Structures are given as C-alpha cells and as structure tokens.
Amino acid sequence: MAHDFPRLVRLVGGLTEADRLALRAVPCTAAGPLIWDMQPLHIWAERLDSDWFESATQNLVFYGQPIVAVRTGEVVAYEALVRARLGQELIGAGPLLKAAVAYDQLRAFDALARTTAIRQLYGKLESSQSLFINFAPGVIYNPDICLQTTFQACRDVGADFSRLVFEITEGEDFPDLQLLRSILERYRREGARVALDDLGSGRTSLSYLAELKPDIVKLDRTLIQGLEHSTPAFRLVRSLVEYAHDLGIQVVAEGIEEPEELAAVREAGVDLVQGYYLGRPAERLSGLSPNATAWWSAQA
Numbered sequence: 001m002a003h004d005f006p007r008l009v010r011l012v013g014g015l016t017e018a019d020r021l022a023l024r025a026v027p028c029t030a031a032g033p034l035i036w037d038m039q040p041l042h043i044w045a046e047r048l049d050s051d052w053f054e055s056a057t058q059n060l061v062f063y064g065q066p067i068v069a070v071r072t073g074e075v076v077a078y079e080a081l082v083r084a085r086l087g088q089e090l091i092g093a094g095p096l097l098k099a100a101v102a103y104d105q106l107r108a109f110d111a112l113a114r115t116t117a118i119r120q121l122y123g124k125l126e127s128s129q130s131l132f133i134n135f136a137p138g139v140i141y142n143p144d145i146c147l148q149t150t151f152q153a154c155r156d157v158g159a160d161f162s163r164l165v166f167e168i169t170e171g172e173d174f175p176d177l178q179l180l181r182s183i184l185e186r187y188r189r190e191g192a193r194v195a196l197d198d199l200g201s202g203r204t205s206l207s208y209l210a211e212l213k214p215d216i217v218k219l220d221r222t223l224i225q226g227l228e229h230s231t232p233a234f235r236l237v238r239s240l241v242e243y244a245h246d247l248g249i250q251v252v253a254e255g256i257e258e259p260e261e262l263a264a265v266r267e268a269g270v271d272l273v274q275g276y277y278l279g280r281p282a283e284r285l286s287g288l289s290p291n292a293t294a295w296w297s298a299q300a
Contacts (some may be wrong), residue, residue, distance in 0.1 A: 057105075060083070060113065064282065066274070068272060070270055070271060073288060073299075076130065077131065078129065078285055079132040080120075080133050081093060082134075084096055097109070114135055115149055115150060134168075135166055136169045137179070167194070168194075196216070199217045213247055213248070213249065215250065218253075219240060219241075219270070224253050227260075237264075237270075251272070252273065
C-alpha cells in the first residue's frame with residue numbers, strides 16, 4: 001500500500017467536499033473486509049499520512065509563549081502550545097490535531113494535552129505568572145466528567161487555580177451556548193479563569209461576550225496584522241476593546257509581529273499582548289524578546 005500512497009493523496013485531493021464525505025472505504029485483511037470500520041476515504045489517507053500519531057502522543061512537549069501587560073512590558077502569563085518530539089523532528093499543533101481527528105481520538109488527545117501542559121509548564125512559572133491552557137469545547141460532553149483528569153493534574157502539581165486560564169481552542173466550532181456556559185462555569189467553580197479566542201473572526205461574535213462574559217477575550221490576529229493608528233481597522237479594534245471593557249473583560253491582542261502594531265494596540269486600549277515580536281514559543285520560558293524590551297524602555 002505504501003507505494004500507492006501518493007496516488008491515493010492525488011485522488012483525495014481532486015475530490016469535491018461532497019465527494020470526500022460520500023466516498024468511503026474499508027480496510028481489508030486476509031479474512032475479508034472489515035465492514036464495521038468503514039470511513040470516508042480521505043480519513044484513511046490522513047491516517048496513512050500520520051502513522052506516527054500514537055508515538056507522538058507519548059512524546060508531547062509544551063512550549064510557552066509570553067503574554068505581556070501592554071502598559072508595563074511585564075510578562076504576566078504564558079500560553080501552553082503543544083508539540084511532539086519524534087527523534088530530531090518536532091511536530092506542531094496543526095498536524096497533531098489533524099491526526100487526532102483522523103484517528104477519532106480528538107477527545108482523548110485534548111484531555112492528554114491539557115494535563116501534560118499543566119504538568120510540564122506550571123512549575124516553570126514565576127509566582128506572579130499565569131498559564132493559558134487551550135481546550136476544545138466540542139469534545140466536552142459533560143464538564144463534571146470530562147474535566148476531572150484536568151483538575152486532578154492541577155492538584156498533583158499544587159496549582160493555584162486562580163493562576164490558570166482555560167482558553168477555547170482556535171478553530172474549534174462552539175457547541176450550543178448552554179453547554180459552553182456550563183463548561184466555563186465548571187472551570188470557574190474551581191477558581192480558574194476562562195478566555196474566549198478570535199473575537200472579530202466571524203466565528204466569535206459579540207453576542208458570545210455578552211452571553212458568556214469570559215474573563216479574557218483575544219482579538220483575532222487578522223485585525224492586528226498591519227494595524228496602525230491611521231488604518232481603517234484601528235477604530236474597529238478600539239470599539240471592540242471598549243465594548244469588552246464595558247463588560248468587565250480583559251482584552252489580549254495576539255499576533256503582534258511589528259513595533260507599529262504594538263504601538264497601535266496600546267493606543268487602542270488593550271490590556272495584554274502576544275506575538276513573535278514579544279517572544280516566540282519556547283520550551284524554556286525565556287521572557288520578553290530583546291527588541292520588545294528595548295521598545296518598552298523607550299516608552300519610559
């Protein structure tokens with residue numbers, strides 16, 4: 001089958017979305033086809049392309065990216081970002097999540113990622129810093145059951161729950177509002193904070209802010225790219241920040257890659273910033289980048 005894999009990839013790549021869902025395949029053994037394991041053909045292609053997935057789940061490593069107070073330049077938190085180390089290769093979050101979906105293991109992978117992030121990174125934080133931990137709300141069918149391993153990992157490392165921020169994973173379709181609210185409330189009952197991602201992307205609407213009232217909201221990075229005081233998006237960003245503040249919600253501008261963007265979001269009133277200009281994800285929590293340090297020094 002291995003020598004036919006490129007042909008299979010080309011076949012799947014040429015299908016329409018409707019055909020991808022309709023065209024199904026079953027694995028065959030010497031005893032015959034395994035009808036009960038029928039899957040869309042593109043799922044089998046993705047499984048063949050990610051036969052490393054099981055090994056990867058046993059070698060997860062978490063990098064931390066700094067989140068910085070925009071007024072002071074202080075690193076107040078780190079976001080935990082998943083990787084897998086296989087020999088000399090480092091596999092990123094995108095391929096890992098795609099493989100988890102292909103193997104129908106997203107729920108298990110999401111839970112494993114949450115607990116591993118807490119165990120690996122919490123102890124590296126300074127006492128004044130918090131940890132942002134991503135989660136996919138669509139895999140949590142009952143918060144009281146599904147979050148127990150997460151809470152146990154927190155207790156195992158002696159975590160102060162007030163220093164934990166659980167953030168809805170980027171790109172994840174939200175479940176219904178009632179379930180999502182129950183998930184956020186469950187985290188809060190333990191003393192943790194919750195964050196909503198991608199405000200302004202179209203997927204995260206303003207209605208979610210009013211309905212859910214998260215502690216923190218992240219502006220979608222497409223709003224920040226190339227942002228300056230003179231650009232049309234500046235007024236939109238400032239209005240979103242004001243609306244969130246009226247609801248008592250802190251605002252993070254992520255995707256900061258240029259000093260001009262940092263200056264603009266600071267003027268727009270955001271509370272926290274995140275992005276490559278401030279510091280890249282790293283296994284060692286190394287703090288603010290030299291360029292960003294110099295930028296804040298110049299503001300003093």
